[in-house]
Amino acid sequence: MRVNGTAPxxxxxxNTGTRKVVVTLPVVVDTSxxxxxxxxxxxxxxxxATEGFYTLTISSSIETTSVTSASYGIAKTVxxxxxxxxxxxxxxxxxxxxLSQSDVAALQLKLxxxxxxxxxxxxxxxxxxxxxxxxxxxxxxxxxxxxNGQGFDGDEVLLGSTTFSADDTIATFxxxxxxxxxxxxxxxxxxxxxxxxxxxxRTFYPTVVNNTYFSVTGNTSGSPIAGDSLTVTAAPITGATxxxxxxxxxxxxxxxxxxxxxxxxxxxxxxxxxxxxxxSNAVLQSIKVNNKRTGVGVFYDTDVDLVKVYLDNGNGTFxxxxxxxxxxxxxxxxxxxSGTVTFSPTRTIGSTASVYFIAYxxxxxxxxTNVIAAQLxxxxxxxxxxxxxxxxxxxxxxxxxxxSLPVELGTFIAHARKDAxxxxxxxxxxxxxxxxxxxxxxVDEAADTTALANEGPEGIRGRAARSESVRTLxxxxxxxxxxxxxxxxYLDMTAEAGRMxxxxxxxxxxxxxxxxxxxxxASVGMPHAYRLAANYPNPFNPTTLIEFALPAASQVRLAxxxxxxxxxxxxxEGVLQPGYHRVVWDGMDGNGxxxxxxxxxxxxxAASADGGQRxxxxxxxxxxx
Numbered sequence: 001m002r003v004n005g006t007a008p009x010x011x012x013x014x015n016t017g018t019r020k021v022v023v024t025l026p027v028v029v030d031t032s033x034x035x036x037x038x039x040x041x042x043x044x045x046x047x048x049a050t051e052g053f054y055t056l057t058i059s060s061s062i063e064t065t066s067v068t069s070a071s072y073g074i075a076k077t078v079x080x081x082x083x084x085x086x087x088x089x090x091x092x093x094x095x096x097x098x099l100s101q102s103d104v105a106a107l108q109l110k111l112x113x114x115x116x117x118x119x120x121x122x123x124x125x126x127x128x129x130x131x132x133x134x135x136x137x138x139x140x141x142x143x144x145x146x147x148n149g150q151g152f153d154g155d156e157v158l159l160g161s162t163t164f165s166a167d168d169t170i171a172t173f174x175x176x177x178x179x180x181x182x183x184x185x186x187x188x189x190x191x192x193x194x195x196x197x198x199x200x201x202r203t204f205y206p207t208v209v210n211n212t213y214f215s216v217t218g219n220t221s222g223s224p225i226a227g228d229s230l231t232v233t234a235a236p237i238t239g240a241t242x243x244x245x246x247x248x249x250x251x252x253x254x255x256x257x258x259x260x261x262x263x264x265x266x267x268x269x270x271x272x273x274x275x276x277x278x279x280s281n282a283v284l285q286s287i288k289v290n291n292k293r294t295g296v297g298v299f300y301d302t303d304v305d306l307v308k309v310y311l312d313n314g315n316g317t318f319x320x321x322x323x324x325x326x327x328x329x330x331x332x333x334x335x336x337x338s339g340t341v342t343f344s345p346t347r348t349i350g351s352t353a354s355v356y357f358i359a360y361x362x363x364x365x366x367x368x369t370n371v372i373a374a375q376l377x378x379x380x381x382x383x384x385x386x387x388x389x390x391x392x393x394x395x396x397x398x399x400x401x402x403x404s405l406p407v408e409l410g411t412f413i414a415h416a417r418k419d420a421x422x423x424x425x426x427x428x429x430x431x432x433x434x435x436x437x438x439x440x441x442x443v444d445e446a447a448d449t450t451a452l453a454n455e456g457p458e459g460i461r462g463r464a465a466r467s468e469s470v471r472t473l474x475x476x477x478x479x480x481x482x483x484x485x486x487x488x489x490y491l492d493m494t495a496e497a498g499r500m501x502x503x504x505x506x507x508x509x510x511x512x513x514x515x516x517x518x519x520x521x522a523s524v525g526m527p528h529a530y531r532l533a534a535n536y537p538n539p540f541n542p543t544t545l546i547e548f549a550l551p552a553a554s555q556v557r558l559a560x561x562x563x564x565x566x567x568x569x570x571x572x573e574g575v576l577q578p579g580y581h582r583v584v585w586d587g588m589d590g591n592g593x594x595x596x597x598x599x600x601x602x603x604x605x606a607a608s609a610d611g612g613q614r615x616x617x618x619x620x621x622x623x624x625x
Contacts, residue, residue, distance in 0.1 A: 082114035083121070083180065083216050085208065087237050088187050090151030096245040097204075098279045099196050099351065103142065105152035107190040107206045107239030113180040113218075121178040123215035125208070126190055127170045127236075132202035132244065134164040139195040141206075143173045146187035156189055170213075192242060196350070200247035200280040200388040206239040247282035247388040249349055251275050253397030256318060256357070257374065258513040260404045260431040264364035267308065267320040270374035270399055271358040275382075277349040283385035284347040289358055292336035293373040293398045301337025303366040306330060307374075309341045312355035319462040321455050323357060336373070346385070371402035404431050410485070414503050414520040419547065419580035421492040421522045423503055428485050433478035437506040438490050440471045441519070442499060449521055452502050457516035460504045478508075495524045497579030526578060527551050530615035532604040535585075539622035546571065546583045546602055552613065553577050554606040560585060561601040568595060571602070575609065587623055597625040 088108030097104050107126070113119045124143060128134035140163055144156035160173040180186045190206050254272040261268045275284065289307045292299040310323035326347065329339035347354065358374055366372075375398035376382070379390040412425040423438065439460055443449055452459060463470055473494070479486050495501060504518035527549035535544045548558065558572040569590040571583045585602070587595050603618040 082117055082218065083119050083214070084112045084114075085214065085237065086110050086112075087239075088146070088149065088151070088189075090146075090149060090187075092151065092240040094241040094243070097192075097194050097198075097242045098245050099198055099281070100194060102193040103152070103191040104194065104242055105189055105240070106192050106204075106242060107208075107237070108146065108151055109188040109190070109208065109237070110149075110185050111178065111180050111188065112185040113182050115183040117218050118182045119180045119216050119218040121180065121214055121216050122174070122176050124173045124176060124178075124188065125170050125213040126173075126206045127209055127213075128164045128168050129205050129207055130203035130241065132198060132204045133167050134169070134204060135166050137195055137198040137202065137244070138164055138192050138204060140193045141171045142191045142193070143176075144189040144191065145178065146189045149185070149187040152189050152191065159188075190239060194244075196281075198244040198280050199348070199385075200244050200277075200282050201386060202244045203241050204243075205241045208237040210236070244281075245279040247277040247280045247349070247384075248391055249275055249277050249282050249284070249382065249384055249388060250391045250393060251376070251379075251382060251397060252394055253376065255398075255400045257399045257401065257403045258515055259401065259509040261362060261372075261515065262409070263362055263366040265362045268360045268362055268372075268403070269318045269357060270360055270372075270403075271376075271397065272312075272316075272318065273356045273358065273376075273397070274353045275349045275356070276351060276353050277388070278351065280388075282349045282388035284343065284349050284354075285383040285385060286340050286342040287356070287358075287383075288338055288340040288376070288381040290336060290338045290375040290377060291331055291360075291372055293375050293400075293402065294396060298371075299336025299373065300366075300370060301331050301333055303363055303370050303372055304331040304337065304339075304360050305363050306361040307339035307341060308359045308361065309343075310357040310359060311347075312357060316355060317461075318357045318359070320359070321459050322462045326356075349384070371404050373399045373402050375399070409505070409507070409517055412505060412517055412520060414522040416495075416522045416524050418527075419493075419497075419524060419549070421495045421501065421503070421524060423488075423490040423492065423505075423520070425488050425505060425517075426485055427479070427482075427488075430479045430482045430486065432510045433480060433482075434508045434510050435478040436476045436488065437508060438473040438476070438492075439504040439506060439518075440473050440492065440495075441502045441504070442469060443502050443521065449500065449502070452519050452521075457504060457518050460502075460518070461514075461516055480510075493582065495522075497524045498526045499523060524580065527580060530554075530604075530606055530613070530617075532602075532617040532619060534619060535602070535621045539624045541587070541624050543584050543586050544621060546585060547580065548583075548604050548606075549580050550576055550578050550606060551608075553609045554613075554615075555609065557605045558583060559603055561603065562595075563599050563601075565601075568600065594625075595623060597623055 088110040091108035092105040111121060126141065140161050142161045143159045144152070145159055147155055147157070159176055162171045162173065164171055178186060178188070192204060252274045256269040256272050258268065287309055291301060291304050306328045308328040309326055310320065311326050313322045313324065327341040327343050329341045331337040331339040360372060362372070375396055378395045379392045382390045384390055410426040410428045414421055414423050441460065441463065443452065460470060473492055474490060476488055476490060500521060500523040502519035502521055504516060507515040507517065529551055531549040533547040535546045537544060546558070550556070554576060556572055556574065556576045557570065559570045560568045562568055569588065571585055589595055599620055599622055601618055601620055604616065606615045607613070
């Protein structure tokens with residue numbers, strides 16, 4: 001302190017309670033004199049209790065009226081020799097941010113050089129802080145020169161851009177040349193650009209911790225004249241806290257339940273859920289499902305063993321073997337019961353729809369007269385981490401019908417005949433059954449039978465979706481609604497001798513829902529000798545079927561002759577593979593003319609490809625017009 005340019009001969013006393021500085025010294029004052037009292041720039045006020053603006057009030061023993069100075073600021077700063085760094089006057093305030101938001105101002109720095117030397121700042125460092133994952137949630141951190149000191153208002157000049165290499169690490173801006181003239185200040189602004197991975201409620205803020213965060217050229221060893229630099233030191237300098245905005249999760253649902261299913265059935269599809277989040281990503285913790293739907297039916301918790309939640313594999317169609325099971329829960333409670341599936345780890349919901357499937361495992365003891373359904377009653381049935389919320393739109397989300405529990409398929413068997421595979425199945429009852437589609441998949445290796453058996457009936461659905469060699473053999477009409485048993489038979493006449501096949505049934509209801517059954521495995525054996533079978537039917541009109549067997553690859557000629565031995569038509573000629581073969585004659589000659597009623601002969605001549613076997617046989621048939 002100096003008074004009229006002269007230091008007091010007695011050290012000032014400081015009363016920390018009243019914040020008064022008392023100086024005792026003689027001062028000669030006349031009517032024309034003035035007294036100047038000043039704190040020199042070299043004085044030091046260490047660690048002020050509160051940042052802010054203060055005034056200096058002075059009084060004397062002669063003049064009791066106080067004189068108040070202009071206000072002065074005390075702020076957190078970092079001193080590097082003759083460079084003083086503090087938070088800028090236009091440093092941004094705390095705010096919410098959203099995904100992909102660019103150049104969010106997070107900190108303004110004020111750099112001031114001493115009165116004695118211009119300085120050049122070549123390196124500035126900023127440390128990441130907060131609850132967010134800085135290296136993932138912040139795509140870039142940038143440093144700007146702020147010419148007018150008014151904050152991030154559009155006149156800034158980009159000095160550098162970098163990233164945080166890890167969480168809570170330091171970003172370094174090097175190769176700078178920030179010129180700070182002697183006795184003047186320059187301003188810098190730090191901005192964040194957010195990525196698409198930020199989680200709602202997580203925070204981010206930058207800090208400048210100490211003088212090692214700057215590299216400065218010039219006189220940095222200390223003040224050239226002792227007592228000529230005033231510095232308020234209270235590091236670190238902390239920027240604004242940026243908080244990922246609260247996400248709002250929107251849910252839509254689609255009924256994918258079958259009209260009916262069987263007691264003991266597993267992975268029965270019920271609902272397809274599509275979840276999206278706005279502004280930021282949300283954390284999904286659990287989903288609750290009721291076994292009922294609004295205002296309809298009587299439901300029992302004992303009918304459902306488990307409620308399961310699957311994550312879609314990307315094609316939007318439910319196939320248990322293709323999806324990822326992320327949780328399950330038992331179903332308990334009155335009025336059908338409910339199950340809450342808690343996710344560990346939790347699931348992240350973003351702006352791109354996340355698709356989940358709700359499925360049931362049905363109790364084997366569920367009565368066939370009962371029904372099941374699935375319902376998310378309101379937005380509380382999805383639990384998301386705070387501060388995210390779930391929109392009440394679209395609730396309740398539920399199945400649009402009750403799925404009945406009839407005993408559908410009683411038996412399903414397959415057995416090989418000498419030249420075909422016969423499928424037989426029996427239903428004890430049927431509910432809205434439109435019909436049955438018969439599927440076949442060739443099995444080339446013995447190991448495939450084990451894989452197919454482990455996949456179960458739903459495995460064929462995924463294979464068909466991938467356009468594998470799944471063949472539809474035929475369709476048989478169902479019985480609609482029927483409480484008594486029905487027997488079905490399908491004969492696969494196209495099975496190749498010596499090949500193994502997997503057979504499946506697809507039960508289709510009137511609404512297009514499909515239930516898969518199988519697989520069953522069967523193969524047709526190879527014939528051991530040449531054979532020409534009797535035609536069927538015989539007599540015939542207009543067509544008849546002629547069958548023959550080849551034990552080896554053979555050159556074959558099958559022809560029809562009239563009663564005089566004249567050739568009418570050649571039905572087959574060429575090399576055929578071993579197995580059972582069928583040819584239909586339509587009663588026409590080789591020129592497409594209809595033959596008249598009468599007795600006709602058909603003859604098979606065959607020679608094995610290796611020349612070791614020859615065969616010839618003639619049989620008769622009758623055409624009746």
